[in-house]
Each structure stands twice: as structure tokens, then as C-alpha cells.
Amino acid sequence: CKWAVILYAFSYTPNVTLSLPLGMGNPCLATQYHNLQSSPVISVTSCHQTGYNFQNDNHVAAGYYLPHGLRPNGAPAPESPRIEITAYTQCPEDQVEERNCDDHIIKRGVNSIVTLTLPNADGYRDPNCLSPASSISSRSCNSEASSYESGFYNYDNSLQNSPWQSPCVSPRGSSSLLSCPHASGPAASPNISPSTSPQIGAVAEEGWPAQPRDSRPNSPSLSGGGGCNNISIACVGKRKYSFNDTPYQQTSCSPHQSATPSPHGSPRVSVTDENWLANANQYTNSAIVAAINALTTDGVVDMGEGIPVKTRKMVDHSPSMSLKVEPSGEEVSHEGEISPEDYPSRLVLKKENYCGGFLEVPQHPYPWSKPKQYLSPTNTPSLPALDWQLPSSSGPYSLQIELQPKSHHRAHYETEGSRGAVKALSGGHPVVQLYGYMESEPLTLQLFIGTADDRLLRPHAFYQVHRITGKTVSTASHEVLQSNTKILEIPLLPENNMRAIIDCAGILKLRNSDIELRKGETDIGRKNTRVRLVFRVHINQPNGRTVSLQASSNPIECSQRSAQELPLVEKQSVDSYPANGGKMMVLSGLNFLPDSKVVFVEKAQDGHHLWEMEAKVDKDSVKSNALFVEIPPYRNQRISNPLQVNFYVCNGKRKRSQYQNFTYLPPTVPMIKTEPSDEYDSLGTSVLPMHSKPYFGHPRLNPIMPVAEHDACLAGAYPPCPSLNAAIPSPSPNSSPTLHDLSPVTFSKCLPNSPTHAAPSSQMVTTFQENGRPVLTHPASPDHGSPLAMLQTQGSPSHLNSPGPHGFHPVYANSSPSSSPASHASTPSGSAESPFIQAYSPSQAQAAATSAQAGGNSPSLLHEESSPPAITVKQEPQELDQMYLDDGEFPQS
DNA sequence: CCTCTGGAAGGAAGT
DNA sequence: GCACTTCCTTCCAGA
Numbered sequence: 001c002k003w004a005v006i007l008y009a010f011s012y013t014p015n016v017t018l019s020l021p022l023g024m025g026n027p028c029l030a031t032q033y034h035n036l037q038s039s040p041v042i043s044v045t046s047c048h049q050t051g052y053n054f055q056n057d058n059h060v061a062a063g064y065y066l067p068h069g070l071r072p073n074g075a076p077a078p079e080s081p082r083i084e085i086t087a088y089t090q091c092p093e094d095q096v097e098e099r100n101c102d103d104h105i106i107k108r109g110v111n112s113i114v115t116l117t118l119p120n121a122d123g124y125r126d127p128n129c130l131s132p133a134s135s136i137s138s139r140s141c142n143s144e145a146s147s148y149e150s151g152f153y154n155y156d157n158s159l160q161n162s163p164w165q166s167p168c169v170s171p172r173g174s175s176s177l178l179s180c181p182h183a184s185g186p187a188a189s190p191n192i193s194p195s196t197s198p199q200i201g202a203v204a205e206e207g208w209p210a211q212p213r214d215s216r217p218n219s220p221s222l223s224g225g226g227g228c229n230n231i232s233i234a235c236v237g238k239r240k241y242s243f244n245d246t247p248y249q250q251t252s253c254s255p256h257q258s259a260t261p262s263p264h265g266s267p268r269v270s271v272t273d274e275n276w277l278a279n280a281n282q283y284t285n286s287a288i289v290a291a292i293n294a295l296t297t298d299g300v301v302d303m304g305e306g307i308p309v310k311t312r313k314m315v316d317h318s319p320s321m322s323l324k325v326e327p328s329g330e331e332v333s334h335e336g337e338i339s340p341e342d343y344p345s346r347l348v349l350k351k352e353n354y355c356g357g358f359l360e361v362p363q364h365p366y367p368w369s370k371p372k373q374y375l376s377p378t379n380t381p382s383l384p385a386l387d388w389q390l391p392s393s394s395g396p397y398s399l400q401i402e403l404q405p406k407s408h409h410r411a412h413y414e415t416e417g418s419r420g421a422v423k424a425l426s427g428g429h430p431v432v433q434l435y436g437y438m439e440s441e442p443l444t445l446q447l448f449i450g451t452a453d454d455r456l457l458r459p460h461a462f463y464q465v466h467r468i469t470g471k472t473v474s475t476a477s478h479e480v481l482q483s484n485t486k487i488l489e490i491p492l493l494p495e496n497n498m499r500a501i502i503d504c505a506g507i508l509k510l511r512n513s514d515i516e517l518r519k520g521e522t523d524i525g526r527k528n529t530r531v532r533l534v535f536r537v538h539i540n541q542p543n544g545r546t547v548s549l550q551a552s553s554n555p556i557e558c559s560q561r562s563a564q565e566l567p568l569v570e571k572q573s574v575d576s577y578p579a580n581g582g583k584m585m586v587l588s589g590l591n592f593l594p595d596s597k598v599v600f601v602e603k604a605q606d607g608h609h610l611w612e613m614e615a616k617v618d619k620d621s622v623k624s625n626a627l628f629v630e631i632p633p634y635r636n637q638r639i640s641n642p643l644q645v646n647f648y649v650c651n652g653k654r655k656r657s658q659y660q661n662f663t664y665l666p667p668t669v670p671m672i673k674t675e676p677s678d679e680y681d682s683l684g685t686s687v688l689p690m691h692s693k694p695y696f697g698h699p700r701l702n703p704i705m706p707v708a709e710h711d712a713c714l715a716g717a718y719p720p721c722p723s724l725n726a727a728i729p730s731p732s733p734n735s736s737p738t739l740h741d742l743s744p745v746t747f748s749k750c751l752p753n754s755p756t757h758a759a760p761s762s763q764m765v766t767t768f769q770e771n772g773r774p775v776l777t778h779p780a781s782p783d784h785g786s787p788l789a790m791l792q793t794q795g796s797p798s799h800l801n802s803p804g805p806h807g808f809h810p811v812y813a814n815s816s817p818s819s820s821p822a823s824h825a826s827t828p829s830g831s832a833e834s835p836f837i838q839a840y841s842p843s844q845a846q847a848a849a850t851s852a853q854a855g856g857n858s859p860s861l862l863h864e865e866s867s868p869p870a871i872t873v874k875q876e877p878q879e880l881d882q883m884y885l886d887d888g889e890f891p892q893s
Numbered sequence: 894c895c896t897c898t899g900g901a902a903g904g905a906a907g908t
Numbered sequence: 909g910c911a912c913t914t915c916c917t918t919c920c921a922g923a
Contacts, residue, residue: 415918420897561915
């Protein structure tokens with residue numbers, strides 16, 4: 001079905017009119033939704049403060065979601081913006097039912113135009129559809145918290161457009177956090193997920209049963225819940241989605257509450273391989289996002305209606321079902337600091353509960369008092385949304401994970417007891433330290449569970465951090481909820497050298513069904529079992545601004561099965577080698593078997609395999625943690641430019657490791673790095689950052705080593721930076737930058753990292769000026785204005801959304817030279833400031849790539865730089881591939 | 894008695 | 909629609 005979506009914001013003066021073709025490129029639209037075959041067009045008219053978020057994902061296709069008239073704060077919307085959706089072709093299903101919910105929305109049958117009245121800004125959609133799913137890992141781009149929030153705030157606060165800014169700009173917000181670590185902390189932060197926020201006041205929260213304390217949900221048996229009023233079901237990909245009739249679904253029942261952090265707002269799109277490919281082309285998304293941004297996103301509440309939700313079995317949905325709420329003990333209980341309300345999301349709703357979610361504002365089972373204020377936008381100081389990519393270092397500050405967590409940690413379900421704190425490889429616990437902070441005032445280290453796929457880092461919808469207490473826990477902590485994401489706050493004390501041992505963080509697994517039912521949730525939980533620990537610290541500056549730093553850990557596999565069966569490549573001794581191959585490469589990792597196979601693959605942009613070659617494995621030398629492989633010759637040994645391919649370890653059907661990067665070098669090109677079989681030479685390796693394993697752990701990083709230059713890059717290599725890989729020349733001729741998504745992000749991430757301090761994870765930094773525009777900020781350079789560096793995420797629209805009225809749209813941003821990656825490169829210590837890359841153009845990408853290399857790398861790198869081709873951006877949905885393909889198509893079979 | 898863990902049963906979901 | 913495979917979630921039991 002083709003849809004034309006027209007958004008009218010009557011309330012406000014339309015500032016923008018956008019017509020966005022939703023191109024094929026948009027995986028969500030095009031691919032994911034089978035229904036949508038042609039490119040839908042979205043016309044957006046008006047933008048105004050309250051933004052509306054729009055997702056281009058299924059929901060859109062589906063049609064819509066109905067916003068409520070209520071504003072987040074409960075106030076009636078001034079005017080109702082309207083969304084008209086025109087289906088050019090018929091929708092497969094009658095999904096589009098005509099109904100009148102809350103009067104806000106009216107849907108019409110297929111082919112007809114659907115007019116949605118957007119109450120206020122409330123309505124919102126997550127543009128991020130892009131984020132594919134996490135599934136594969138977690139791919140969704142946005143968490144509610146993030147973009148939406150940002151949008152939300154921005155609008156609300158004209159001055160501070162984006163939350164982000166605020167962090168930088170707004171002293172108070174930050175200050176509060178800083179000053180009072182425990183205090184509302186994050187919660188207070190503006191970021192509050194729209195979902196929460198909006199509703200809070202009004203309906204939802206109360207409705208939400210916040211589950212109090214018991215972290216353990218009732219037994220599953222309860223189930224029932226489910227969907228309450230699902231009108232129609234649309235199949236998206238493999239999953240079925242239903243539209244909820246109930247206006248307040250989200251609010252009231254929302255799965256969100258379920259504990260998952262993922263913001264409602266951000267709908268995630270599960271990505272299938274196909275989708276992924278589509279995703280590659282994010283421009284479209286960007287455009288959409290921009291449009292959406294213009295509209296604004298506030299809307300948590302809105303989401304609820306109209307938005308297709310993954311459905312449960314029919315049985316589950318009975319509206320009438322009573323809502324059971326269980327208190328999620330932990331959350332609430334802690335310190336009492338957090339009121340139940342605070343945890344709406346966290347509260348885990350049992351399935352039953354979810355039903356409640358659908359019910360309108362179920363009565364609050366618990367006597368909780370009013371929703372906390374943090375919900376209110378006003379309260380929220382503005383801290384960067386959780387899905388924003390932040391640099392690990394800025395100016396003198398550097399947040400580093402000195403001891404990485406183990407690559408596997410079995411998460412516990414609510415129905416289980418805790419499975420303990422995440423441990424470090426060494427047997428201890430992860431250690432995080434903030435360098436460069438000389439003040440005497442303690443800071444608060446925030447920790448939340450983020451995604452680990454190749455997409456932008458964001459809160460993981462299916463996992464939450466779980467506070468561990470007990471005699472064995474030496475680190476104090478407390479939980480706060482932000483945008484449905486549970487955050488553990490840990491004091492960073494000067495007396496401890498601003499170093500914290502993370503022995504108080506466990507990982508809670510939320511039921512896939514619960515999360516998938518959330519409105520706006522597009523990610524799928526199946527096989528989306530990798531996470532990262534994401535650490536953040538907000539440092540107040542004398543000038544009133546706040547510097548926010550973020551460091552994410554290596555990926556952690558949280559499923560029982562995966563931990564036991566899937567091979568994991570943590571390190572590879574060689575990142576690149578001449579096309580003729582023949583060199584032995586040592587892979588270190590886990591779960592290697594004598595029968596393990598190593599397959600080199602070259603993929604086209606569309607994901608198709610152009611070339612596959614099984615490498616010779618020295619079976620005699622195989623160890624569970626080491627594999628000796630002979631690099632196979634590339635199909636074309638006359639390549640003129642470095643060519644990036646992938647390889648993976650396979651233990652059998654559907655038991656493949658993540659894709660690892662490998663670069664074939666032109667024979668003529670001097671080998672940049674030939675690593676001895678011994679351990680990686682981190683530096684040397686760094687030449688082609690991409691090579692570093694993007695997906696799992698930073699093998700190279702020596703947790704203990706404070707500085708890993710490579711790390712920065714490596715970090716980039718990690719999921720967060722998969723894009724880096726993209727940076728590498730892709731074999732496919734076609735690889736138009738545009739098609740590949742995100743390089744920008746990737747680059748940015750890499751760039752930012754300072755050689756000295758490399759934080760593994762996302763490093764991107766974008767700062768916002770007071771006007772709300774993102775600007776690269778260099779702490780050092782006051783001129784820039786905003787200390788806070790925020791990073792836009794890759795192509796994901798959501799990220800783009802952030803800026804509100806002033807909003808800066810990545811797309812637009814591109815033009816600005818200042819933000820060009822190149823600038824970053826210039827930065828001596830890349831770490832300090834990552835250039836802000838808003839939009840990327842191929843050229844930029846290249847530049848970025850180049851700069852990146854230049855920035856942090858050893859001279860050896862120069863070689864590579866010399867080869868332009870390397871610049872080609874190619875990004876692959878590796879994980880996705882794997883995940884989905886695995887299931888079904890094992891490619892090479 | 895409670896928490897932490899490893900293992901696995903049973904069923905749902907996907908092929 | 910069926911059979912089979914995988915994966916998810918819940919249970920159980922031991923330390």
C-alpha cells in the first residue's frame with residue numbers, strides 16, 4: 001500500500017512542509033512491511049513545538065497511531081494536528097478500521113484517506129523505525145527516551161531545544177544531577193521518555209501499575225494479558241502487529257512499564273536482513289526523520305493509540321481482563337528514593353499486566369502517589385537522551401572502562417532470582433574510571449543496558465540493568481528510571497580516583513512478548529540477546545554547562561543458549577592481508593570446536609553474498625578459545641584497493657559467530673599490518689580500524705590499559721561503530737555511500753576517541769549550542785559553546801529528531817562545514833571532541849574516515865589513507881544477517 | 894532461608 | 909497443516 005501521510009498541525013504555525021518519499025531505501029517501509037510496496041509519501045505540514053514523532057515504520061504503514069488529545073503533561077492540546085494517510089493501494093488487510101478513538105483519530109479503510117487528529121504534540125511516532133531491531137541485536141535506533149524526549153523537550157523549551165542542549169547548556173539540569181547523584185538523577189532528567197512523561201500526568205502513570213517491587217513478576221501463568229484491544233493485525237515481517245483500539249494502551253498498560261527501558265516512543269523496527277539492507281539507505285529515513293522532527297515528538301501518550309502493536313495471541317487480548325500489577329520490588333524498594341511512579345516502565349508488568357496496559361487507566365493498584373515530577377518536562381533538566389551517542393572523552397575528561405565485562409552473562413528473568421552481577425574476565429567485576437576530573441565533588445556514574453548490535457547504541461528494550469545488593473557488593477548504587485530505562489547510579493568519588501567497581505549490576509531479561517507488545521516497539525526480542533553496559537557521567541562545568549561522557553562495554557551475550565553454543569570471536573590476529581592470502585590467523589574467543597568452520601564472505605550492498613570461501617582451519621590446534629585459520633586467497637588477487645570482507649566462525653547450523661571484519665589488501669600495497677600470530681598489536685592493527693572486530697569485544701583493549709588508542713577506533717569497531725567497517729572500501733562497486741547507512745556515526749565515533757583514551761563504545765560527540773544546534777564542541781574551545789557533545793546517531797531518524805524547533809536536522813546540518821568530520825580529524829586528541837557529524841555525505845564519510853585514521857593512528861595508517869578506496873562506505877547488517885539468516889537461511893549452508 | 898548458578902523441561906515461534 | 913528445529917521462559921536443584 002502506498003500511503004500518503006499528511007500531518008497538519010493546526011495549533012502551530014507550520015514552519016515546514018515536507019514531502020518525503022519513503023523510498024525503498026527505507027527498510028522499514030519498503031522492506032519490512034510487505035504491505036507497503038511502493039514508496040509512501042509523507043507530507044508534513046507544520047511544525048511546532050510539540051512535535052509529533054512519526055515513524056516511518058510499520059506503524060506508519062499500518063497507518064497510524066492515534067494521538068490523544070492529551071498532552072504529556074495532561075494539558076489539552078491546543079489544537080489538533082491532523083494526520084492524513086492515504087493509501088494508494090489497498091491495504092492487505094482491513095487493518096485500517098475506521099474507528100474513532102477518543103475522537104482523535106479516525107481511520108478509514110484502505111484506499112481511503114485516514115485523517116488523524118493529532119491532539120497536540122502528543123502524538124508521536126518514532127521516526128526511528130530505522131532501528132531495526134535489535135533483534136538481531138538490538139537494533140532499534142531509538143529509545144523512547146532519546147529522541148522523542150529530546151524532541152519533546154525541545155519543543156517545550158524553546159530555548160533549550162533539545163534535551164541535549166540542555167545538558168550542555170542548562171546548568172540546572174545538569175547540576176542537579178551532578179550535585180545530587182542520587183537524587184532524582186536521571187529520572188529528573190528531561191529525558192524522560194515520552195511515554196512516560198506524557199502520560200504521566202495524565203493518565204498513564206497512574207494507570208500503570210508500577211510495579212512495585214517485586215522484581216519477580218508473577219508467574220507467567222498469569223498471562224492473559226495481552227493485548228487488549230487489538231483491532232486488526234498486520235503482519236510485519238514475521239511478527240504480527242495489531243492496532244490497539246484502546247486509546248491509552250500504552251499509557252496504561254504499556255509493556256513499557258514492563259520494565260523495559262526502551263522508550264515507547266521509539267518504535268523499533270525489527271530488522272530482517274532485508275530490512276537491514278534497506279536500512280542501509282538511511283537517507284530516506286533521515287528525511288523522514290527530519291520531517292518528523294519538524295512535527296515534534298512528544299508524544300508518548302500518543303503513541304499508544306493507533307500504533308500497531310505486536311499482538312499477542314488473540315486469547316490474550318481481552319480488554320476486560322483485569323490488570324494485575326505486581327510490584328517490582330527492587331525498583332521501588334530501593335532507597336525509596338524513587339517513587340513507584342518513577343518506575344513505570346520498569347515495573348514489570350506481567351502479561352496480565354499488560355492487559356492492564358491496554359485498559360484505560362487502570363486504577364492504580366498501589367497507593368502510589370502522584371507521578372513524580374520528573375516526568376514533567378519542566379523538571380527535566382536536560383540530559384542527553386539515552387539513545388544519544390556521546391563521546392567517551394572531552395577535553396581533559398575521559399570515561400573509560402578499565403576492566404571489561406565478560407562476554408557472556410546469563411541474564412535473569414523476573415521469574416527467576418538474580419543471577420548475580422556482571423563479572424569481568426578476570427573474575428572480578430568491570431571497572432570504570434573517569435580521568436581528568438580534578439574536582440573534589442563526587443559525580444554520579446550512570447549505568448544502563450544498551451544494545452550491542454551494529455546500530456547505534458541505545459537502551460536495550462529487552463534488558464534492564466538490575467541492581468545487585470548484598471554482602472559481596474562493595475559499590476553503592478541506586479536505581480532510577482529514565483524513559484523506561486532503568487539506570488543504576490553509582491557514585492564516582494574523588495577519593496577513589498573517580499573509579500568505580502561495578503559489582504552491583506546484574507542484567508534483567510524482560511519477556512519478549514511483553515516488550516514487543518509495547519506500542520511503538522518494533523524490535524523483536526528473539527535472538528536479540530546481546531547487550532552492552534553503558535556508562536555515563538555528567539560533569540558540570542564552571543560555565544554552567546555540562547559535559548556528558550559515555551563509554552560502553554564490549555558486547556555481552558545474555559542468553560543461556562548462546563553463551564553455551566555460539567562461537568564467539570573476540571580477537572583476530574590479523575586484520576588485513578594481501579589478497580593472495582595464505583597467512584595463518586589466530587582467532588581467540590569462546591566456544592570453538594574442532595568442527596568449527598571459518599567462512600570468509602564478501603557481501604554486496606544488498607546483502608547478497610558475492611563470494612564465500614571456507615578457510616582452512618588447523619583442527620589439530622583448535623582450542624575452545626583459539627582457532628588457527630589460514631587466510632584464504634581473495635577471489636580477485638588483483639584488487640587495487642583494500643577490500644573489506646567478513647568472516648565468521650560456524651559451529652554448525654545456526655551457530656555462527658558474529659561477522660568479523662577482514663580486509664584484503666592489494667598485492668601492490670605494502671601490508672599494513674601483518675600481525676604476528678601473537679596477540680594483537682593493537683597499534684599496528686589499528687591501521688584499519690575497521691578490521692577490528694566490530695561485533696564482539698574489544699579483544700584488543702586491555703581493560704586495564706587506561707588508554708587504548710586503537711580502542712577508540714576499535715571501539716568504533718564495535719557494534720556502535722560497525723559503521724566503521726563500512727568505511728572500509730566495500731567491494732561492491734555500487735556501494736554508494738548513501739546506500740550504506742551511517743557511516744557518519746561510525747566515523748564520528750571513531751574520530752572522537754582520543755588516542756589516549758579510547759572508550760570502547762560510542763564516542764560520538766555532538767554539541768549543541770544554545771540555540772539548539774548541534775555543534776562540535778571542543779571543551780577546550782569555549783567558542784563552541786556547548787560543552788556537551790551529543791552525537792547524532794547514524795542515519796537513524798530518531799536521532800535526527802532531536803532538535804526541536806530550532807531543531808537541527810541532520811540533513812540540513814550536513815551542509816554545515818563546521819561540523820564536518822574533517823574538523824575532528826584535526827583535533828589532536830581525537831578523543832576530546834568528536835566532530836559532530838550530522839549528516840553524512842559520501843564525501844563526508846570519506847573525510848571522516850580519513851580523518852579518523854589520521855587522527856588517531858599510527859603512521860602506518862598512512863598507507864591506508866593513501867588508498868582512497870578504503871573510503872567506500874559499506875555497511876552491513878551483519879548481525880542482522882546473522883540473526884535472521886541464521887534462523888532461516890543459513891547462507892552458506 | 895536466601896541468593897546465586899547451572900541445567901534442563903516444556904512450550905512457543907520459526908522453518 | 910505438519911514435522912522438525914530453535915529459542916524463550918520457567919523450574920528445579922545444588923552450592
